[in-house]
Amino acid sequence: MTAVATATPASRREAQKRDTILRAALKVFAESGLHGTPVPPIAAEAGVGVGTLYRYFDSKEALINAVFCDAKQRLQDHLLSDLDLLNPSRALFDTLWARLTTFARQDPESFQFLEMQDHHSYLTPHSRSQEQALLIPLGMMVIVGQRNGLLGEHLKPDLAIALFWGAFVGVFKAERLNYLTLDDDDLKRARDACWFAIANHNTPDNHNRDSAQ
Amino acid sequence: MTAVATATPASRREAQKRDTILRAALKVFAESGLHGTPVPPIAAEAGVGVGTLYRYFDSKEALINAVFCDAKQRLQDHLLSDLDLLNPSRALFDTLWARLTTFARQDPESFQFLEMQDHHSYLTPHSRSQEQALLIPLGMMVIVGQRNGLLGEHLKPDLAIALFWGAFVGVFKAERLNYLTLDDDDLKRARDACWFAIANHNTPDNHNRDSAQ
DNA sequence: ATTTACGGAATGAACATTCATTTCTGAATG
Protein backbone atom coordinates (compact mmCIF):
# COMPACT_ATOMS: atom_id res chain seq x y z
CA MET A 1 0.00 0.00 0.00
CA THR A 2 1.52 3.26 -1.14
CA ALA A 3 -0.25 5.24 1.54
CA VAL A 4 2.65 4.42 3.81
CA ALA A 5 5.33 4.43 1.14
CA THR A 6 4.97 8.19 0.73
CA ALA A 7 4.36 8.18 4.43
CA THR A 8 5.37 11.74 4.99
CA PRO A 9 3.49 14.75 3.68
CA ALA A 10 5.92 17.36 2.48
CA SER A 11 5.46 19.64 5.49
CA ARG A 12 6.10 16.78 7.87
CA ARG A 13 9.29 15.76 6.12
CA GLU A 14 10.53 19.33 6.21
CA ALA A 15 9.90 19.55 9.93
CA GLN A 16 11.77 16.32 10.40
CA LYS A 17 14.76 17.53 8.45
CA ARG A 18 14.78 20.74 10.38
CA ASP A 19 14.89 18.65 13.50
CA THR A 20 17.70 16.49 12.18
CA ILE A 21 19.76 19.60 11.56
CA LEU A 22 18.95 20.95 15.01
CA ARG A 23 20.11 17.73 16.61
CA ALA A 24 23.27 17.60 14.58
CA ALA A 25 24.05 21.20 15.43
CA LEU A 26 23.51 20.55 19.12
CA LYS A 27 25.87 17.63 18.98
CA VAL A 28 28.63 19.41 17.12
CA PHE A 29 28.28 22.59 19.17
CA ALA A 30 28.46 20.63 22.41
CA GLU A 31 31.64 18.98 21.17
CA SER A 32 33.48 21.90 19.67
CA GLY A 33 31.94 25.09 20.94
CA LEU A 34 30.11 27.84 19.13
CA HIS A 35 32.65 30.08 17.45
CA GLY A 36 34.92 27.13 17.12
CA THR A 37 32.63 25.18 14.87
CA PRO A 38 32.35 25.72 11.11
CA VAL A 39 28.98 25.24 9.49
CA PRO A 40 29.99 22.50 7.02
CA PRO A 41 30.65 19.88 9.73
CA ILE A 42 27.18 20.51 11.09
CA ALA A 43 25.67 19.92 7.69
CA ALA A 44 27.77 16.78 7.31
CA GLU A 45 26.67 15.48 10.71
CA ALA A 46 23.07 16.06 9.67
CA GLY A 47 23.68 14.34 6.34
CA VAL A 48 22.69 17.33 4.22
CA GLY A 49 24.50 19.81 2.03
CA VAL A 50 25.55 23.17 3.39
CA GLY A 51 23.13 24.89 1.08
CA THR A 52 20.30 22.87 2.52
CA LEU A 53 21.12 23.94 6.00
CA TYR A 54 20.83 27.53 4.88
CA ARG A 55 17.39 26.77 3.48
CA TYR A 56 16.23 25.97 6.98
CA PHE A 57 18.13 28.57 8.97
CA ASP A 58 18.94 32.08 7.87
CA SER A 59 22.38 32.13 9.41
CA LYS A 60 24.62 30.41 11.88
CA GLU A 61 23.35 32.80 14.48
CA ALA A 62 19.75 31.86 13.78
CA LEU A 63 20.74 28.23 14.05
CA ILE A 64 22.34 28.79 17.43
CA ASN A 65 19.23 30.51 18.68
CA ALA A 66 17.05 27.69 17.43
CA VAL A 67 19.24 25.09 19.11
CA PHE A 68 19.11 27.07 22.31
CA CYS A 69 15.33 27.42 22.34
CA ASP A 70 14.94 23.77 21.48
CA ALA A 71 17.22 22.58 24.25
CA LYS A 72 15.70 24.93 26.80
CA GLN A 73 12.26 23.75 25.84
CA ARG A 74 13.29 20.16 26.25
CA LEU A 75 14.68 20.88 29.69
CA GLN A 76 11.52 22.68 30.65
CA ASP A 77 9.24 19.90 29.50
CA HIS A 78 11.34 17.29 31.17
CA LEU A 79 11.50 19.16 34.45
CA LEU A 80 8.06 20.58 34.91
CA SER A 81 5.55 18.35 33.18
CA ASP A 82 2.88 16.97 35.49
CA LEU A 83 4.39 18.62 38.50
CA ASP A 84 2.49 20.70 41.00
CA LEU A 85 5.10 23.27 41.87
CA LEU A 86 2.73 25.08 44.17
CA ASN A 87 2.76 22.23 46.64
CA PRO A 88 6.40 22.20 47.55
CA SER A 89 7.71 19.42 49.75
CA ARG A 90 10.87 17.50 50.29
CA ALA A 91 9.49 14.90 47.90
CA LEU A 92 8.95 17.51 45.20
CA PHE A 93 12.52 18.68 45.65
CA ASP A 94 13.76 15.12 45.28
CA THR A 95 11.69 14.70 42.15
CA LEU A 96 13.14 17.85 40.64
CA TRP A 97 16.63 16.66 41.44
CA ALA A 98 15.93 13.26 39.95
CA ARG A 99 14.57 14.80 36.77
CA LEU A 100 17.51 17.13 36.48
CA THR A 101 19.75 14.11 36.85
CA THR A 102 18.06 12.07 34.16
CA PHE A 103 18.14 15.08 31.88
CA ALA A 104 21.86 15.55 32.39
CA ARG A 105 22.43 11.85 31.83
CA GLN A 106 20.08 11.19 28.93
CA ASP A 107 20.66 14.39 27.03
CA PRO A 108 24.15 15.46 28.03
CA GLU A 109 24.59 17.51 24.90
CA SER A 110 21.62 19.71 25.68
CA PHE A 111 22.70 20.05 29.26
CA GLN A 112 26.19 21.05 28.28
CA PHE A 113 25.01 23.39 25.58
CA LEU A 114 22.71 25.22 27.95
CA GLU A 115 25.64 25.81 30.26
CA MET A 116 27.86 27.42 27.67
CA GLN A 117 28.66 30.99 28.44
CA ASP A 118 29.18 32.29 25.04
CA HIS A 119 25.78 31.82 23.54
CA HIS A 120 24.54 34.73 25.56
CA SER A 121 26.04 37.17 23.10
CA TYR A 122 24.11 35.48 20.32
CA LEU A 123 20.69 35.24 21.85
CA THR A 124 17.79 37.23 20.50
CA PRO A 125 15.33 38.80 22.92
CA HIS A 126 12.93 36.00 22.13
CA SER A 127 15.45 33.34 23.03
CA ARG A 128 16.16 35.20 26.22
CA SER A 129 12.53 35.36 27.20
CA GLN A 130 12.42 31.59 26.93
CA GLU A 131 14.52 31.52 30.06
CA GLN A 132 11.78 33.11 32.10
CA ALA A 133 9.36 30.31 31.37
CA LEU A 134 11.53 28.05 33.45
CA LEU A 135 12.66 30.51 36.09
CA ILE A 136 9.30 31.97 37.02
CA PRO A 137 7.57 28.74 38.08
CA LEU A 138 10.62 27.71 40.05
CA GLY A 139 10.68 31.08 41.75
CA MET A 140 7.06 30.70 42.72
CA MET A 141 7.78 27.30 44.14
CA VAL A 142 10.48 28.76 46.35
CA ILE A 143 8.20 31.52 47.55
CA VAL A 144 5.46 29.08 48.51
CA GLY A 145 8.01 26.81 50.16
CA GLN A 146 9.23 29.70 52.25
CA ARG A 147 5.70 30.62 53.27
CA ASN A 148 5.21 27.04 54.38
CA GLY A 149 8.25 27.11 56.57
CA LEU A 150 9.73 24.36 54.43
CA LEU A 151 12.50 26.48 52.96
CA GLY A 152 14.62 29.02 54.76
CA GLU A 153 13.13 32.51 54.70
CA HIS A 154 16.41 34.26 54.30
CA LEU A 155 17.35 33.59 50.70
CA LYS A 156 15.56 35.54 48.05
CA PRO A 157 14.08 33.09 45.57
CA ASP A 158 16.36 34.05 42.70
CA LEU A 159 19.35 33.52 44.91
CA ALA A 160 18.13 30.14 46.13
CA ILE A 161 17.65 29.05 42.53
CA ALA A 162 21.06 30.30 41.44
CA LEU A 163 22.69 28.52 44.33
CA PHE A 164 20.94 25.28 43.64
CA TRP A 165 21.36 25.36 39.89
CA GLY A 166 24.98 26.36 40.25
CA ALA A 167 25.70 23.50 42.61
CA PHE A 168 24.02 21.01 40.32
CA VAL A 169 25.87 22.25 37.29
CA GLY A 170 29.13 22.31 39.21
CA VAL A 171 28.78 18.66 40.13
CA PHE A 172 28.01 17.47 36.63
CA LYS A 173 30.61 19.69 35.08
CA ALA A 174 33.21 18.25 37.40
CA GLU A 175 32.15 14.80 36.32
CA ARG A 176 32.31 15.69 32.64
CA LEU A 177 35.81 17.12 33.02
CA ASN A 178 36.95 14.04 34.92
CA TYR A 179 37.59 15.76 38.19
CA LEU A 180 35.11 13.37 39.68
CA THR A 181 33.12 10.21 39.20
CA LEU A 182 29.59 10.01 40.47
CA ASP A 183 27.74 6.91 41.58
CA ASP A 184 24.14 6.85 42.69
CA ASP A 185 25.02 7.33 46.33
CA ASP A 186 27.09 10.38 45.55
CA LEU A 187 24.16 11.85 43.72
CA LYS A 188 21.85 11.29 46.67
CA ARG A 189 24.34 12.86 49.00
CA ALA A 190 24.77 15.82 46.71
CA ARG A 191 21.01 16.15 46.57
CA ASP A 192 20.74 16.13 50.34
CA ALA A 193 23.51 18.67 50.63
CA CYS A 194 21.64 20.98 48.26
CA TRP A 195 18.53 20.49 50.28
CA PHE A 196 20.33 21.49 53.46
CA ALA A 197 21.54 24.59 51.70
CA ILE A 198 18.09 25.96 51.04
CA ALA A 199 15.85 24.23 53.62
CA ASN A 200 14.56 25.86 56.75
CA HIS A 201 16.82 25.04 59.71
CA ASN A 202 14.23 25.59 62.31
CA THR A 203 15.57 25.44 65.74
CA PRO A 204 12.70 27.86 66.14
CA ASP A 205 14.54 29.80 68.81
CA ASN A 206 17.34 31.02 66.59
CA HIS A 207 18.15 34.68 66.66
CA ASN A 208 21.68 34.35 65.38
CA ARG A 209 23.55 37.55 64.69
CA ASP A 210 25.80 37.36 61.70
CA SER A 211 29.29 38.49 62.56
CA ALA A 212 31.21 39.67 59.52
CA GLN A 213 34.71 38.36 59.10
CA MET B 1 76.53 54.51 37.62
CA THR B 2 74.04 54.30 34.75
CA ALA B 3 72.28 51.42 36.38
CA VAL B 4 69.52 53.77 37.54
CA ALA B 5 69.52 56.14 34.57
CA THR B 6 68.06 53.43 32.34
CA ALA B 7 65.76 52.79 35.24
CA THR B 8 64.46 49.54 33.90
CA PRO B 9 66.87 46.78 32.98
CA ALA B 10 65.83 45.39 29.64
CA SER B 11 64.64 42.14 31.11
CA ARG B 12 62.42 43.98 33.58
CA ARG B 13 60.78 46.11 30.91
CA GLU B 14 60.18 43.06 28.82
CA ALA B 15 58.51 41.32 31.70
CA GLN B 16 56.32 44.35 32.22
CA LYS B 17 55.23 44.46 28.63
CA ARG B 18 54.51 40.78 28.71
CA ASP B 19 52.30 41.46 31.66
CA THR B 20 50.52 44.30 29.93
CA ILE B 21 49.68 42.01 27.06
CA LEU B 22 48.49 39.32 29.44
CA ARG B 23 46.18 41.76 31.17
CA ALA B 24 44.81 43.08 27.90
CA ALA B 25 44.20 39.58 26.62
CA LEU B 26 42.38 38.64 29.80
CA LYS B 27 40.15 41.67 29.47
CA VAL B 28 39.29 41.12 25.83
CA PHE B 29 38.82 37.37 26.23
CA ALA B 30 36.51 37.90 29.17
CA GLU B 31 34.45 40.30 27.07
CA SER B 32 34.26 38.46 23.81
CA GLY B 33 35.22 34.87 24.35
CA LEU B 34 38.12 32.83 23.09
CA HIS B 35 37.41 31.76 19.54
CA GLY B 36 35.37 34.88 19.07
CA THR B 37 38.23 37.26 19.63
CA PRO B 38 40.75 38.25 16.95
CA VAL B 39 44.32 38.90 17.97
CA PRO B 40 44.59 42.51 16.71
CA PRO B 41 42.08 43.91 19.24
CA ILE B 42 44.14 42.34 22.00
CA ALA B 43 47.26 44.04 20.73
CA ALA B 44 45.35 47.31 20.46
CA GLU B 45 44.05 46.99 24.02
CA ALA B 46 47.61 46.41 25.17
CA GLY B 47 48.84 49.37 23.15
CA VAL B 48 51.29 47.35 21.08
CA GLY B 49 51.46 46.22 17.49
CA VAL B 50 50.36 42.76 16.50
CA GLY B 51 53.88 41.85 15.59
CA THR B 52 55.04 42.74 19.06
CA LEU B 53 52.48 40.49 20.64
CA TYR B 54 53.88 37.64 18.61
CA ARG B 55 57.34 38.42 19.93
CA TYR B 56 56.10 37.62 23.41
CA PHE B 57 53.80 34.71 22.65
CA ASP B 58 54.28 32.05 20.02
CA SER B 59 50.66 31.82 19.08
CA LYS B 60 47.18 32.69 20.16
CA GLU B 61 47.00 29.31 21.83
CA ALA B 62 50.15 29.98 23.83
CA LEU B 63 48.68 33.31 24.85
CA ILE B 64 45.50 31.67 26.07
CA ASN B 65 47.47 29.19 28.13
CA ALA B 66 49.54 31.96 29.63
CA VAL B 67 46.45 33.96 30.53
CA PHE B 68 44.96 30.88 32.09
CA CYS B 69 47.97 30.05 34.20
CA ASP B 70 48.29 33.66 35.25
CA ALA B 71 44.68 33.98 36.31
CA LYS B 72 44.72 30.65 38.11
CA GLN B 73 47.85 31.64 39.92
CA ARG B 74 46.31 34.90 41.00
CA LEU B 75 43.27 33.07 42.32
CA GLN B 76 45.46 30.64 44.17
CA ASP B 77 47.58 33.31 45.77
CA HIS B 78 44.58 35.34 46.74
CA LEU B 79 42.76 32.39 48.24
CA LEU B 80 45.42 30.46 50.03
CA SER B 81 48.14 32.82 51.15
CA ASP B 82 48.75 32.84 54.89
CA LEU B 83 45.97 30.38 55.50
CA ASP B 84 46.29 27.27 57.59
CA LEU B 85 44.04 24.95 55.68
CA LEU B 86 44.84 22.09 58.00
CA ASN B 87 42.97 23.74 60.86
CA PRO B 88 39.53 23.91 59.37
CA SER B 89 36.81 25.77 61.23
CA ARG B 90 33.73 27.73 60.48
CA ALA B 91 35.88 30.84 60.59
CA LEU B 92 38.24 29.41 58.00
CA PHE B 93 35.29 28.66 55.79
CA ASP B 94 34.04 32.20 56.13
CA THR B 95 37.47 33.52 55.31
CA LEU B 96 37.62 31.42 52.17
CA TRP B 97 34.21 32.65 51.13
CA ALA B 98 35.20 36.24 51.79
CA ARG B 99 38.36 35.88 49.76
CA LEU B 100 36.50 34.26 46.92
CA THR B 101 34.09 37.15 47.01
CA THR B 102 36.75 39.83 46.90
CA PHE B 103 38.43 37.97 44.08
CA ALA B 104 35.24 37.84 42.05
CA ARG B 105 34.61 41.52 42.76
CA GLN B 106 38.11 42.91 42.32
CA ASP B 107 39.19 40.81 39.42
CA PRO B 108 35.96 39.88 37.67
CA GLU B 109 37.73 39.30 34.39
CA SER B 110 39.94 36.59 35.84
CA PHE B 111 37.01 35.03 37.60
CA GLN B 112 34.94 34.95 34.46
CA PHE B 113 37.79 33.72 32.34
CA LEU B 114 38.48 30.83 34.67
CA GLU B 115 34.87 29.78 34.36
CA MET B 116 34.86 29.59 30.57
CA GLN B 117 34.28 26.15 29.24
CA ASP B 118 36.06 26.36 26.02
CA HIS B 119 39.58 26.96 27.17
CA HIS B 120 39.78 23.33 28.17
CA SER B 121 40.38 22.29 24.59
CA TYR B 122 43.33 24.68 24.42
CA LEU B 123 45.11 23.85 27.62
CA THR B 124 48.49 22.18 27.64
CA PRO B 125 49.22 19.48 30.18
CA HIS B 126 51.20 22.01 32.14
CA SER B 127 48.29 24.39 32.33
CA ARG B 128 46.11 21.55 33.43
CA SER B 129 48.43 20.55 36.22
CA GLN B 130 48.13 24.07 37.54
CA GLU B 131 44.59 23.19 38.55
CA GLN B 132 45.78 20.60 41.00
CA ALA B 133 47.77 23.12 42.99
CA LEU B 134 44.50 24.66 44.06
CA LEU B 135 42.39 21.55 44.32
CA ILE B 136 44.70 19.42 46.41
CA PRO B 137 45.03 21.72 49.40
CA LEU B 138 41.31 22.32 49.41
CA GLY B 139 40.69 18.60 49.28
CA MET B 140 42.98 18.08 52.25
CA MET B 141 41.11 20.73 54.15
CA VAL B 142 37.84 18.91 53.57
CA ILE B 143 39.34 15.63 54.70
CA VAL B 144 40.63 17.13 57.93
CA GLY B 145 37.34 18.90 58.48
CA GLN B 146 35.51 15.63 58.16
CA ARG B 147 37.86 13.92 60.61
CA ASN B 148 37.13 16.72 63.06
CA GLY B 149 33.43 16.21 62.80
CA LEU B 150 33.12 19.74 61.44
CA LEU B 151 32.07 18.73 57.97
CA GLY B 152 29.65 16.00 57.00
CA GLU B 153 31.35 12.65 56.50
CA HIS B 154 29.17 11.61 53.63
CA LEU B 155 30.45 13.74 50.77
CA LYS B 156 33.70 12.74 49.18
CA PRO B 157 36.01 15.73 49.23
CA ASP B 158 36.00 16.26 45.48
CA LEU B 159 32.24 16.28 45.49
CA ALA B 160 32.05 18.75 48.35
CA ILE B 161 34.40 21.07 46.51
CA ALA B 162 32.51 20.79 43.24
CA LEU B 163 29.25 21.50 45.02
CA PHE B 164 30.62 24.50 46.82
CA TRP B 165 32.50 25.94 43.88
CA GLY B 166 29.53 25.36 41.60
CA ALA B 167 27.19 27.16 43.94
CA PHE B 168 29.56 30.08 44.29
CA VAL B 169 30.05 30.36 40.56
CA GLY B 170 26.32 30.01 39.97
CA VAL B 171 25.56 32.93 42.23
CA PHE B 172 28.07 35.28 40.67
CA LYS B 173 27.23 34.20 37.19
CA ALA B 174 23.59 34.96 37.86
CA GLU B 175 24.61 38.38 39.03
CA ARG B 176 26.77 39.01 36.00
CA LEU B 177 23.94 38.04 33.66
CA ASN B 178 21.52 40.26 35.52
CA TYR B 179 19.29 37.52 36.79
CA LEU B 180 20.07 38.78 40.24
CA THR B 181 21.52 41.60 42.29
CA LEU B 182 23.58 40.82 45.35
CA ASP B 183 23.99 42.99 48.40
CA ASP B 184 26.22 42.12 51.33
CA ASP B 185 23.44 40.41 53.22
CA ASP B 186 22.65 38.20 50.26
CA LEU B 187 26.25 37.16 50.12
CA LYS B 188 26.28 36.25 53.77
CA ARG B 189 23.13 34.24 53.37
CA ALA B 190 24.52 32.47 50.36
CA ARG B 191 27.65 31.72 52.35
CA ASP B 192 25.65 30.27 55.19
CA ALA B 193 23.61 28.18 52.78
CA CYS B 194 26.80 26.75 51.33
CA TRP B 195 28.02 26.02 54.79
CA PHE B 196 24.86 24.13 55.60
CA ALA B 197 25.34 22.11 52.45
CA ILE B 198 28.66 20.67 53.50
CA ALA B 199 28.70 20.98 57.29
CA ASN B 200 28.12 18.14 59.71
CA HIS B 201 24.53 18.20 60.90
CA ASN B 202 25.31 16.61 64.16
CA THR B 203 22.44 16.09 66.39
CA PRO B 204 25.15 13.84 67.84
CA ASP B 205 22.72 11.01 68.39
CA ASN B 206 22.14 10.55 64.70
CA HIS B 207 22.57 7.16 63.25
CA ASN B 208 20.56 8.07 60.24
CA ARG B 209 20.24 5.45 57.58
CA ASP B 210 19.87 6.94 54.17
CA SER B 211 16.61 5.65 52.82
CA ALA B 212 16.61 5.53 49.04
CA GLN B 213 14.03 7.69 47.35
C1' DA C 1 77.52 50.99 14.63
C1' DT C 2 75.35 47.03 15.53
C1' DT C 3 71.93 44.61 17.64
C1' DT C 4 67.32 44.21 19.30
C1' DA C 5 62.49 45.62 19.56
C1' DC C 6 58.57 47.44 17.33
C1' DG C 7 54.52 48.02 14.27
C1' DG C 8 51.30 47.22 10.95
C1' DA C 9 50.64 46.19 6.05
C1' DA C 10 50.88 41.82 3.57
C1' DT C 11 49.88 36.76 3.23
C1' DG C 12 47.53 32.71 3.02
C1' DA C 13 44.20 29.71 5.33
C1' DA C 14 39.65 29.07 7.09
C1' DC C 15 35.29 30.59 7.31
C1' DA C 16 30.08 31.94 6.53
C1' DT C 17 27.23 32.57 2.97
C1' DT C 18 25.49 32.53 -1.90
C1' DC C 19 23.91 30.83 -6.22
C1' DA C 20 23.85 28.37 -10.61
C1' DT C 21 22.82 23.82 -11.33
C1' DT C 22 20.86 19.32 -10.50
C1' DT C 23 17.51 16.33 -8.33
C1' DC C 24 13.28 15.35 -6.43
C1' DT C 25 8.12 15.62 -5.85
C1' DG C 26 3.53 15.01 -6.79
C1' DA C 27 -0.49 16.93 -9.41
C1' DA C 28 -2.18 16.83 -13.92
C1' DT C 29 -2.75 14.44 -18.18
C1' DG C 30 -3.45 10.84 -21.65
Place this chain on the structure above:
DNA sequence: CATTCAGAAATGAATGTTCATTCCGTAAAT
Protein backbone atom coordinates in the same frame (compact mmCIF):
# COMPACT_ATOMS: atom_id res chain seq x y z
C1' DC D 1 -1.46 3.31 -14.51
C1' DA D 2 2.55 5.52 -16.96
C1' DT D 3 4.32 9.94 -18.35
C1' DT D 4 5.01 14.65 -18.17
C1' DC D 5 6.42 18.77 -16.16
C1' DA D 6 6.46 22.90 -13.26
C1' DG D 7 7.79 24.16 -9.17
C1' DA D 8 10.20 23.11 -4.79
C1' DA D 9 14.26 21.35 -2.52
C1' DA D 10 18.95 20.04 -2.40
C1' DT D 11 23.66 20.63 -3.56
C1' DG D 12 28.59 21.95 -3.24
C1' DA D 13 31.80 24.77 -5.82
C1' DA D 14 32.58 29.70 -5.91
C1' DT D 15 32.70 34.21 -3.37
C1' DG D 16 33.99 37.65 -0.38
C1' DT D 17 35.33 38.23 4.37
C1' DT D 18 37.80 37.58 8.54
C1' DC D 19 41.33 35.76 10.84
C1' DA D 20 46.16 34.11 12.68
C1' DT D 21 50.55 34.71 11.53
C1' DT D 22 54.65 36.59 9.05
C1' DC D 23 57.89 39.90 7.37
C1' DC D 24 60.37 43.82 6.57
C1' DG D 25 61.21 48.79 7.03
C1' DT D 26 61.91 51.80 10.97
C1' DA D 27 63.04 53.21 15.69
C1' DA D 28 65.15 52.40 20.06
C1' DA D 29 68.70 50.45 22.85
C1' DT D 30 73.38 49.25 23.83
